[in-house]
Amino acid sequence: MPISLVTGGAGFIGSHVAEVLIAQSHKVIVLDDLSGGSLMNVPSKAVFVKGSITDPVLLAQVFDKYKIDYIYHLAAYAAEGLSHFIKRFNYQNNLIGSVNLINEAVKHEIKCFVFTSSIAVYGGQTPPMTEEMNPQPEDPYGIAKFAVEQELKVSKEMFGLDYVIFRPHNVYGERQNISDKYRNVIGIFMNQLMKGESLSVFGDGGQTRAFSYVSDMALVIAAAVENKAMYGEVFNIGADDACSVKTLAELVMQVMGVHGKINHLEERNEVQHAFASHGKLCEIVGAYQQTPLRDGLMKMAEWAKSSNHLPSKKFELLEISKKLPPFWK
Known part of the structure; x- marks a missing residue:
């Protein structure tokens, strides 16, 4: 073994x-x-x-x-x-x-x-x-x-x-720490909806990622x-198909069954478009399983709504506060 x-x-x-x-x-x-x-x-x-x-x-x-x-x-x-x-x-x-x-x-x-x-x-x-x-x-x-x-x-x-x-x-998916406000946008969105808050989107939400x-x-x-x-x-x-953060916010609201609002925050310093080719991996392992985004979000939403989650907490070990987005303060 x-x-x-x-x-x-x-x-x-x-x-x-x-x-x-x-x-x-x-x-x-x-x-x-x-x-x-x-x-x-x-x-x-x-x-x-x-x-x-x-x-x-x-x-x-x-x-x-x-x-x-x-x-x-x-x-x-x-x-x-x-x-x-x-x-x-x-x-x-x-x-x-x-x-x-x-x-x-x-x-x-x-x-x-x-x-x-x-x-x-x-x-x-x-x-x-x-x-x-x-x-x-x-x-x-x-x-x-x-x-x-x-x-x-x-x-x-x-x-x-x-x-x-x-x-x-x-x-993304089950067991993600959705109480962490510093990372994992899908978890952040789900947590905000469950608390009755608006979804926090940096800039216009045109950033694209493959989830x-x-x-x-x-x-x-x-x-x-x-x-x-x-x-x-x-x-x-990872997944092949990219999605904008704004579209993602709409999808998360749909699978959570909550008609929330989007709060557009000031743009932050981040890569605007990030998704990858997986051709090299597929050449060796073949076509691997890729769950459609909506299906994966449905599974995660079901888990999120039925699980207990720790409250969000502030990261206490900040070393630099200059230019820190207000959302994180």
């Missing part, structure tokens, strides 16, 4: 990947500090270890105790827009923590390191983004993700560490270690 470590396995995408791995007869070790996840998300058959990838001592203990074959690294603080204002926190959690994990992977000769990077590494280049493009991240979050990609590349060259890198984009249903992503990510043709490669993964 292969043993897989899933970092961030109490969180959103990580818990779904852990679930798929268990169904595929992996023994799963979930490592999570519960800063953004919940014990309720951890599959019952997984071994849970509370802790952070920023703790190298704890990581060494985990790797010494469990003979880990594969790493699925999904732990991150994925607030892309907020990353401008939490630079040190961003790099400590998303870069240095990842390096701690890579160190242990090298020392314990892990068979494959699966890393979820982000479409943010492309920055504001003209979509659709392709893997052949030269990454040009425009925020600290994207910079950290690309740095980890480069670290994996040199670790392969120096130490023979095999890896697979995925660049997902705008993933990707989490179960579709988890199936492909979990299976990556079984396909040696994927080793040492980078893959975009």
Whole structure:
């Protein structure tokens, strides 16, 4: 039985990947500090270890105790827009923590390191983004993700560490933290509607994204270690069809059954159009499941309305307040 470590396995995408791995007869070790996840998300058959990838001592203990074959690294603080204002926190959690994990992977000769990077590494280049493009991240979050990609590349060259890198984009679905006002626009919209608030849209809502249903992503990510043709490669993964934020707001109101209002806020510094080509991935794994946006939103809405959610809380570790959007203050 292969043993897989899933970092961030109490969180959103990580818990779904852990679930798929268990169904595929992996023994799963979930490592999570519960800063953004919940014990309720951890599959019952997984071994849970509370802790952070920023703790190298704890990581060494985990790797010494469990003979880990594969790493699925999904732990991150994925607030892309907020990353401008939490630079040190961003790099400590998303870069240095990842390096701690890579160190242990090298020392314990892990068979494959699966890393979820982000479409943010492309920055504001003209979509659709392709893997052949030269990454040009425009925020600290994207910079950290690309740095980890480069670290994996040199670790392969120096130490023979095999890896697979995925660049997902705008993933949504059940178990997303909809109480987090700094990230995940679909969750933010659903939470606002349930509280009777207007939907907050930056600018005119013409920004476009391709929104990707989490179960579709988890199936492909979990299976990556079984396909040696994927080793040492980078893959975009997500939905093909882009949607404007304004259209998304209308769709969310429909599936939630609430006729809300849109509150247009001042434009913020963000990439206006971001969606990717998935041709490279399809060449190797074939056409993978892509749940239509409305269908995925219906499933998420049903979950959101029937689940208990923590209240929204202010991020207390802001390092820079200059130019912080009023919505986040």
